[in-house]
Amino acid sequence: MRTSPKRAGESSPRSQDVNIKRVEQLVRELLVEIGEDPNREGLLKTPERVAEAYDYLTSGYRADLNEIVNGAVFESHANNMIISRDIELYSLCEHHILPFFGVCHIGYVAQEKVIGLSKLSRIVDFYARRLQIQERLTHEIAQEVMNVTSAEGVGVVIEARHMCMMMRGVEKQHSIMSTSSVLGSFLKDSATRSEFLNLIGRTPKFVQGL
Structure with a gap:
């Protein structure tokens, strides 16, 4: 189960790593639900790209602020x-x-x-x-x-x-x-x-x- 994100002044443990393959599957399902074909040429790599993008855009959940600030x-x-x-x-x-x-x-x-x-x-x-x-x-x-x-x-x-x-x-x-x-x-x-x-x-x- 995912841990809660760290908030200012708290010392929560880091969240678990993103399950990239699971996110890719969810994106494929989303594409189907909005009326798209995830198997067409332009969308073949979209689930992978979206999963990697959200891994980066939510990386604050998994970063360690002590490591970021350490020594500075x-x-x-x-x-x-x-x-x-x-x-x-x-x-x-x-x-x-x-x-x-x-x-x-x-x-x-x-x-x-x-x-x-x-x-x-x-x-x-x-x-x-x-x-x-x-x-x-x-x-x-x-x-x-x-x-x-x-x-x-x-x-x-x-x-x-x-x-x-x-x-x-x-x-x-x-x-x-x-x-x-x-x-x-x-x-x-x-x-x-x-x-x-x-x-x-x-x-x-x-x-x-x-």
Whole structure:
């Protein structure tokens, strides 16, 4: 039985490996149910390709965050605000299993530790490569950065387009969803929040509630 995915602040075991052959069979069945012929030339390798794609797109369930971050947290006493802007983000909406994609901005005020810049992107991928909702994803990234760095405060903003809104439903192709999560000094101090938003090129009124 598949174990529960790890969430921010938890130490759950990794999920089992994907049964690729089983997923291929399920994709073949889906093709039949929607009226396609999985044996026609253009679809012969589709089940294999889809299975491999979903194995990759949900790899966050099976990754080990300790291995991802290991060796990349360093002592620092500078008390700087550190910003990583425009981190590309791709995930799957848990309601329709359709993609949502955009950018993630991360800021934190270091106290005693800083994390290697590339590891912030890895943390984003760790939580994005699974079935998600944007609101939870934003909070999980913020909480993980706080956990790893013991920062004075953390701010995360995600701006994303959702295919479930663009291809179906309301069909609003130009709609962008923005979410934020602020912890520690970013939550308590309006000046810190404003500095963060200005550094990522947003005004303090850009994110509702900040």
